[in-house]
Amino acid sequence: MKNLFFASLILFAFSTIAEAQQLKSPEGKFVMEFSLQNDGTPTYNLKYKNKEVIKTSKLGLELKDDKKSLLNDFTVVDSKTSTFDETWKPVWGEVDKIRNHYNELAVTLNQKGTERQIVIRFRLFDDGLGFRYEFPTQKNLTYFVIKEERSQFAMAGDHTAFWIPGDYDTQEYDYTKSKLSEIRGLSQKAYTANVSQKNFSPTGVQTALMMKTNDGLYINLHEAALINYSCMHLNLDDKSMTFTSWLTPDAKGDKGYMQAPSHSPWRTVMVSDDAREILASKMTYNLNDPSKIENTSWIKPVKYIGVWWEMITGKSSWSYTNDFPTVQLGVSDFSKAKPNGTHGANNANVKKYIDFAAANGFDAVLVEGWNEGWEDWFGHSKDYVFDFVTPYPDFDVKGLHEYAKSKGVKIIMHHETSGSVRNYERHMDAAYKFMNDNGYDAVKSGYVGDILPRGENHYNQWIVNHYQYAIEKAADYKIMVNAHEAVRPTGIARTYPNLIGNESARGTEYQAFGGSKPNHVTVLPFTRLIGGPMDYTPGIFEMDISKMNPDNKSHVNSTIANQLALYVTMYSPLQMAADTPENYNRFPDAFQFIKDVAVDWSESKYIEAEPGDFITVARKAKGTNNWFVGNVNGETARTSNIDFSFLEKGKKYTATIYADAKDAHYKTNPQAYTIKKIAVTNKSKLSQLSVPGGGYAISIIETK
Structure with a gap:
């Protein structure tokens, strides 16, 4: 047996x-x-x-x-x-x-x-x-x-x-x-x-x-x-x-x-x-296929600002009027409506952002809330929400395009679908053609709310196919896509590199909705960014949201130095300076880093990393010999130790270090920072304090 x-x-x-x-x-x-x-x-x-x-x-x-x-x-x-x-x-x-x-x-x-x-x-x-x-x-x-x-x-x-x-x-x-x-x-x-x-x-x-x-x-x-x-x-x-x-x-x-x-x-x-x-x-x-777009010369990395944060914080509104209890496109007559006085996407305000972009070297301005329908866009299971081509009376499409063009700035289109994918597909060709006709080469799309048709989910096969259809259709019109609330990316930007950004995670906007954990940005590169870049919208300088909107008591759980570092640690070919011009004008020396930092790279060196605790990255700007370093820190203060061996041997550089002040803290003293310049070579070393929710950013420019 x-x-x-x-x-x-x-x-x-x-x-x-x-x-x-x-x-x-x-x-x-x-x-x-x-x-x-x-x-x-x-x-x-x-x-x-x-x-x-x-x-x-x-x-x-x-x-x-x-x-x-x-x-x-x-x-x-x-x-x-x-x-x-x-x-x-x-x-x-x-x-x-x-x-x-x-x-x-x-x-x-x-x-x-x-x-x-x-x-x-x-x-x-x-x-x-x-x-x-x-x-x-x-x-x-x-x-x-x-x-x-x-x-x-x-x-x-x-x-x-x-x-x-x-x-x-x-x-x-x-x-x-x-x-x-x-x-x-x-x-x-x-x-x-x-x-x-x-x-x-x-x-x-x-x-x-x-x-x-x-x-x-x-x-x-x-x-x-x-x-x-x-x-x-x-x-x-x-x-x-x-x-x-x-x-x-x-x-x-x-x-x-x-x-x-x-x-x-x-x-x-x-x-x-x-x-x-x-x-x-x-x-x-x-693991993705090579690019299916043969001529990619029109796909360009973008650094932009936007008429956006003021709406997110509640300082201004997407909607144009308070006259209509409900809106039906083609029926509601906005030309006879009384403006509510808070609409952000008005001609004067948009020109202010265009001027700021031009003066500070930004490529583009995102404008949200420019089109009819925002008065009752959300929460009504409404199919025909927007047509993506009809502006409010105070938004001059052609005039603003010409104004931006004269300043060397482009405007980024915004398409919020309110989850109604069928409506978006019905209007997509007309919307993309409208963009071509009016000088827009990039669109931020959104899918806020429950998906229509009813019962479908944001991440099932049919809706995933919709997102892919929108990317491929955009490529036909030579349009770059930044999709928010869509399925998280899985490397498809190799095959369709006009997908230059996604949200698909908890972004900066949540700092105005009650806040995010101070170590959130030390986790995202290990999770969400594995599949592709995120339009995280960094660069917030005013951490007390009540100063934007007295009714909003939220607090941005970050220091200014941490916000600067995000332009390096949170890689994206699409980077937004998300705060308002007024707040940047209060801190011109810190804002200089956002103006200088690149958005496209030839080399990247990950110097230190521990998920949830800290990340330090050095990147070389494409086509230059200049480097930028970013460090983001979690909830425990630490000293970051790096060397500059990634720099070219025999070259001299000037490093400008934007760092947390010794008494900085994401909660109690977020706007305390120091700036100093030092000469460095590839033999130099640096020990730098990072406070809770803090970090540092360094621009390293070759000395000619």
Whole structure:
């Protein structure tokens, strides 16, 4: 009987291991193993420097209205390995060239009983793993509906995580730091109010999810190339510490309508024992297709100001009149309405911003609230909200365009959809043509509120396809897009580099809605920015919002030095100086850094980094020998120690250091800063204080 048991054990081990296939990263730091379990369930595991990162985890998809899902009963019918190595040049970015180097394993599986085939493709880079499901052309798998994707990520321990609650409609939450086992108990507190939200599980979280193990590994879970598919969340089994993918459903509860040939987005696992390498990784971009826009000469990084913060704080309004209890476009006659006296997008005010932009070297001015319909735009489940072409009586489209053009400044268009995607698509061609005709080459779009059609979510497949349609349609008109409240980016800006910005996280506006945690900006580069740049809208100098609007008692939880540093630490080719001209005029010496700092880079060096605590970055301005450094600090004061070895050997530079004063504090003394100039070379070193919620910014200009 004992011999029979051992024979069975050996047979079991052979049947499992016989299908096992190993893949190593180019430098050998990562080892991924694929295998089939006894019942034909696909699995994988991942190690980094011989440390277990992902324990054996199942793969597959559950189908709707199908007797047999794509979960088990598979056999391996083909397996191919390959190596890829290229260097490509981004249109804009943190660096001017990116290496795309990976080893690949593509496993073709056949399902017994259905004879359906899927391919699971793995790409192992020196910074992590990407895998996706592919559905080749075949007779037995044509159209199918996904009930749920069942990709697992079995963690090797109870890691520390930086997370926001799983939600189908918003990412605009502060991050919570906790052990994985504590998520359930903290989820209710982490789930704070928003204008549109739908939580699905007490252990559901969103990607990009940043974790740190007890032995010092940094792990990031996300996805890449989200196209024609639902956004992936993660749901934690807090007994086994295993995450399982959780897709965003549509109004019917379905999670994906598929037609072969097709494929899922990539599921990504980044790992390093150095937090700086997570920030520097370009794996997400590398898992996206090359640019489909052949001529990208019209895509330009932009530094801008805007008629925006004064509305966010409540000092002025988007709406033009208080006369109408309800607005119907084409019926409501705004020419006969009495102005409310608070409308921000009026000719005189916009000209003031244009003048300020021209005087200080800014490229553009964003103007919100210029078009009819803002009187009852939100909260009414209203389909026909805006037409995106009809201005209020006090906004002269052509006159302001000519005025801005005479000053060398452009105006950025604003399209708020109020979540009515059908209405936006109806008007999109006319709106983009209107932009072309009136000199606008960039648009900030918005999707505030519940999505229409009713019951759809911000992150399901149908709405994800809408966001993609808007980007591609904009490219036809040579328009750059900055989408707010859209799905968080997944590297698609490589394929469509006219997507120069997204919000899709808790931005600066929340500082006027009650505030954000002072360490928020030390987490975002490890999470939200993994998929692409964020229009975070930094540069606030007046932290007491009541001085803008006496009825608003909010406080910006940041020092001025921290706000300056964000232009370097929060990378974006689209950077806003978000405060008002009046507040910048009060601090002209600090404002000088915002005027000087670049928005496009040839090199980036991550000097120090610890999620939730601090980040220090140095970047070289493209086409120059000048560098800029930014440091943002969390809630504990610390001394930042950096050297300037990234500077060119033999060159001399003048460094202007904008730093927290010794008595500065994000809450009690946020506007206290110091400025000093020193001579530096690549042999120089610096120790610099960063106070709670503070930081420093440095411009390093080559001495001629």
